[in-house]
Amino acid sequence: MEEEGLSKRKEEPWRVLEFYSGIGGMRYSIMKAGVNATMVEAFDINDVANDVYAHNFGHRPYQGNIQTLRAADLDSYQAHAWLLSPPCQPYTRQGLQKDSSDARASSFLKILELIPQTLRPPLMLFVENVVGFETSDTHRKMVEMLEETHFLIQECILSPLQFGVPYSRPRYFCLAKRKPLSFGNPQFSMQLLLGPGLLYGRDENTMINEGEQAHEGWDNLLQACVPIESFLELKNYCKQGDSESGLLHANVSSDVSETLEETDEGNESFSSSNQYFVPLSLVERWGSAMDIVYPASKRCCCFTKSYYRYVKGTGSLLATVQVGFPCKHAEAMLIAEIYVRVLACLPLFCLCNVTVKCGN
Numbered sequence: 001m002e003e004e005g006l007s008k009r010k011e012e013p014w015r016v017l018e019f020y021s022g023i024g025g026m027r028y029s030i031m032k033a034g035v036n037a038t039m040v041e042a043f044d045i046n047d048v049a050n051d052v053y054a055h056n057f058g059h060r061p062y063q064g065n066i067q068t069l070r071a072a073d074l075d076s077y078q079a080h081a082w083l084l085s086p087p088c089q090p091y092t093r094q095g096l097q098k099d100s101s102d103a104r105a106s107s108f109l110k111i112l113e114l115i116p117q118t119l120r121p122p123l124m125l126f127v128e129n130v131v132g133f134e135t136s137d138t139h140r141k142m143v144e145m146l147e148e149t150h151f152l153i154q155e156c157i158l159s160p161l162q163f164g165v166p167y168s169r170p171r172y173f174c175l176a177k178r179k180p181l182s183f184g185n186p187q188f189s190m191q192l193l194l195g196p197g198l199l200y201g202r203d204e205n206t207m208i209n210e211g212e213q214a215h216e217g218w219d220n221l222l223q224a225c226v227p228i229e230s231f232l233e234l235k236n237y238c239k240q241g242d243s244e245s246g247l248l249h250a251n252v253s254s255d256v257s258e259t260l261e262e263t264d265e266g267n268e269s270f271s272s273s274n275q276y277f278v279p280l281s282l283v284e285r286w287g288s289a290m291d292i293v294y295p296a297s298k299r300c301c302c303f304t305k306s307y308y309r310y311v312k313g314t315g316s317l318l319a320t321v322q323v324g325f326p327c328k329h330a331e332a333m334l335i336a337e338i339y340v341r342v343l344a345c346l347p348l349f350c351l352c353n354v355t356v357k358c359g360n
Helices: 025-033 047-057 071-076 103-117 137-148 218-223 280-289 332-338 345-351
Strands: 014-019 037-043 081-084 124-130 151-158 171-178 258-262 268-272 317-319
Touching: 014 025, 025 037, 071 103, 081 103, 103 137, 137 151
Parallel strands: 014 037, 014 081, 081 124
Antiparallel strands: 124 171, 151 171, 258 268
């Protein structure tokens, strides 16, 4: 592969830059996919995330402000591919939706501005973000920049549910290739695909809207998923509780277990405890607002960084006793009998298809 600026020989490993690297999800995906690649640098401003990244991969990401980078700095890495998962808060439905005027969008916009200034622009870019990014002003600016710098673009919105994983987490993805590189299905360039058919060589462009569960294909989508219990580290769930405290005693390590407590503001937050199980009083009070799933369920909600802290809208809670009715419509006394607990770290990682090796 020879072209103006950066070039890559067929047998040469991909040289990759990982922006907003977090704990290394993109890097892990490349490794798991068996791609012949070298991560030449990672960038993240979060100190804790960088500690985890360093523990996992033996390299600590660059922790400076991305906005201080120059085009010459990026050229020095001679990277063939850039992976970017910029902050999602400017585009989330529950946020302020300030879009490109949000300060958290500025670093991504700066990277976009630098690409035309580089002498060795990347051959490929891969961008991930929340649903909503595709209608944002930031997205418009990204597409304009990529077109001006001779990139071809393919975009899609995919959810783990479409791949048999019981995790409802639709996300926007963009893959850009700089000419003369091209896609195997060029007819899908510059349009938003709503399903994984393209990945399998099929032409369908449909995705079940997860907000429209009455759709005739919804049941088929869920039936194709494996149950949540396949991702749990504990197979035998405790069913005996302390009737006075409303807590169940779980056979888990005390250093990673959590429970709920009530805050002064009336919200529910999590604090360290020797239990995973949610206090009975909170289940009785907030059960109708909780997204409670069972080991046999084939769907759970997206988990956010506020999981373990707030009851509503941060992720599903696991009921360890199956009942024959949706708990949201059950009487409070019956809800309290299904023994609700938060999911521990290991199953959360497993639902994200990340293999965890415990260590110090």
